[in-house]
Amino acid sequence: MAGIVPRAHSPGTDVFATPHGFFVVRSDVGCFLQAPECHSPEAVEIRGLHPACRGGEHYVGDAAGSSVCILQGNAFHRTMDLSTAPSPGALPLHPTCRGGDHYASWGGRFSVIFLARSVVLSVADLTTGVEAEEMPLEPASCHGLYYYACDATHLAFLGVDEQRGLYSQVFSSSGHQDVLPIHADVASFLPGGLSLVHRGTFGAWECIKLIQNETDGPLPGSHEITRKVGHVEEKLANWTFSTAGSPEPADLSVALLQAQFSLPPAYGGLGLRTEQEEWEAVAEEGEELRIILQPRQKLYWWQYHLGLGNRPILFCRCLKVTRSPASPDHLPLPWSDSGDAGV
Template sequence: MAGVVPRADSPGTDVFASPGGFFVVRSDLGCFLCVPHCHAPEAPKLRSLHPACRGGAHYVGDGACVCILRGDTFHRTTDLSAAPSPDPFPLHPSCRGGDHYASWGGCFSIIFLARGVVLSVADLTTGAEAEETPLEPASRCGLYYYAPDAFHLAFLHVDEERGLRSQVFSSSGHQEDLPVHADVTSFFPGGLALVHGGTFGTWECIKLIQNETDGPLPGSYEITRQVGHAEEKLANWTFSAAGSPAPSDLSVALLQAQFSLPPAYGGLGLQTGQEEWEAVAEEEEELRVILQPHQKLFWWQYRLGLGARPVLFCRCLKVTRSPAPPANIPLPRSDARAVGV
């Protein structure tokens, strides 16, 4: 099973919980998702991310505010669709360099995976009331961490059989494993492959012409091909009239990001932004060729798909004299080591 890209390998992507619900931030897409609970069936709402709120190393819900951490400072905002506070707040030295951050029960929790500890502080700027507690080995494998309520921490992980899960744990050692809803999973980098199946790229034969005579055969042939994006409903997301991305734009951005990921995350490691991403349309082309005696020519078109469905019909055509498809991949490779901005 493909996996979800960890926060550390997806700059600008993070999760947090607040009284307003569960949030997933995607800086690379320029938007964020909000749902009452990550395992709830309610339709998630999508909104645009303010440019000044993009690219945070961590996003931490703090009551009615969100802290956006970058380096050794952070900004606050009450709405990720609006500009944050102009002046940064300094992070206390003891609060710097955490692998994950969360806010719960009136304090901040900073998770240091290498040390296997959770540092709790009352204030990120002063480090006041600092207290360290050990992090159980079973709780060190999370992709993302957040606080679902005032008494627990939770992390997201991928189960090979059951998909993306939320593991809720507490200092008492009690743990609860809950499924992350498919509409939420689909928004994570790599999540489309978990919900719909991995991506694929293949050459499809769209035309075969042959000469079954013993002499040369000149002729004119019509080649019809589909070009563009076959629109698919990726999830049951709610788009508000204002302050949200266009559904078609988000669908394209998500698919482009998925195709660019390495195979471990259900991608192909390919750049597709240069392809035609408008709605699928048919194009016709007239070919004039002279077929030699008993010759066959195969016309191939490259297609990309998600699960079992083709979603992008590329412009590239190849001609072969054998029924074996071309061996090359006609799209440029992406930098599949990271997916953020």
Template sequence: MAALVPRTDSSGTDVFATRHGCFIVRSDLGCFLQALDFCSGQDITVWDLHPACRGGDHYVGDPTSSAIYLLRGDTFCKVLDLSSAPPGSALPLHPSCQGGDHYACCEGRFFIFFPSRGVVLSVADLATGAAAEEVRLEPALLQGMYYYGADATHLACFRVNEESRPCVHLFAPAGREEVFSLHPDVASFLPGGLALIHGPAFGVWECLKLISNATDLPMPSSHEIARKVGCSKVVFGQKVAASGSLDAKALAVALLQSQFSLPAAFGGLGLRTEQEEWEEVAEEGEALRVILQPRQKLYWWQYRLGLGNDPILFCRSLKVTRSPSPPTHVPLPLADP
């Protein structure tokens, strides 16, 4: 079963909200998504992430202002736009504010989540740790994958429900809770999201052609092997706008490459596909001349990858076998662990 990659296992990925909307940062792809909200799918745009804003450990937005806090190690800085360099120098985090698994801003305070301890610490200032208060997290809130301040009075987290559907769990620091479905285009932008929406990745050998010699004599023969090469389907946000150096197709390809590189636990294959042909799928023909031995059969196979039941990437790798069983060799390099 596919799953979203939690923030703690995806360095440089985070979610937050400001008064300008809701955001997902993907440092590994060098971009970030902005939407009106995470549930409706309205006004989704993907922007270039400034190099100086990449690689943050946490990105924390103030839902009542334009402020974004970028945390790296034991320091933080304040930015107003992730497309630009931070305007000032970094400040040290107060020792009590260091080492959190998740950070959020709500009610004019910062919330630092420590799920392993089952607690959340709230402070008035990250640099001083002033007015610190620690409360226990409800058990239902310990399974969040990404936490953020949703508005002036509510915190929220991303979770996967019992039906394996991604959702937003909205809750007040002291109050009632609500659950909303995460829009598919938003979920698809998260690490592991494409497999959660479209189905886990697969890699298989497809038999393109069988040739055989049913006689008792060697037989020369000529054949044409027709195969598809390239990417056949874009599975991310047909209505998503892209900005700057990005374009929608390049973004979709980057998300697919990222998905295929993930471990199987997150719906991936653990394979690198950057060197494959990612242009729009096209048919190619290859001339073949062989001498078949008596009673011999030859099978031509092509490797392809996809999500769910849909083939997406047709690789250049071909393999010939004498057996009707597909090859066991995987012709793509392993992704970095």
């Protein structure tokens, strides 16, 4: 089962919660998602991420307030809204608070999760590290993809498995744990989520024309090759878009699909770059060919396309010709940085 890309392998991506809802930040597409709850389909909104808020290593929302801390290196900035610029002055991280795998804010304190040591460090202030306390992280809670404070008293993490799909699991020092499924409209926005929700991606060659000479002599002729080029504009989720600073739905759809196709197979991708392809609405193109077929010769014309689930999404320009009904054995698209022939 293909999974969701963990935070450590998706720079600029993170999740957090505040009294205003559940948030997913995607720096790579310049947007963030806001929903009342991660398991609810209600009012899932996409908003534009301010350029100065992109590229954070961690995004930490206050489960009891409205501020968001954007951690980068050994410092952080605060903002009240990710669609606006953060405060200009960077605040230093105390040495004991540096190098955490995940960060969260709840109950007026900050939690720094160190997975290698299986501990959660709780401090009253990230800049001073005062009132530091450590608690062990149970082995079952050490394999989360993203960690966040779901309310003012509990931490939670996102996980994925065959039975439950993508889920949120609440954990606490008392051992109490609740598991809730992540709604598809939220899951689709996470890196790897489109494949998880739509049951995989694929790339395939399709034979769009067969030309044959059934005589015993050469056969000149003119033939029309018609192919589709572009991408099928499809609604990926039930998202709403605020009017100020939000991307166009079509632009976001393209950015998310390009990102999904570029991921390695472990995260439901194909490891292929598609930015150079035609991403306008799909249209048909015709081309006339003048060919002399040799006696008893057959020529098969193939076009490559990529898709989600079982639906073609992107029709590539590249055409290939074979003399047998076997499809071409190579890929017409370049490998992405995250995928290669050995993935």
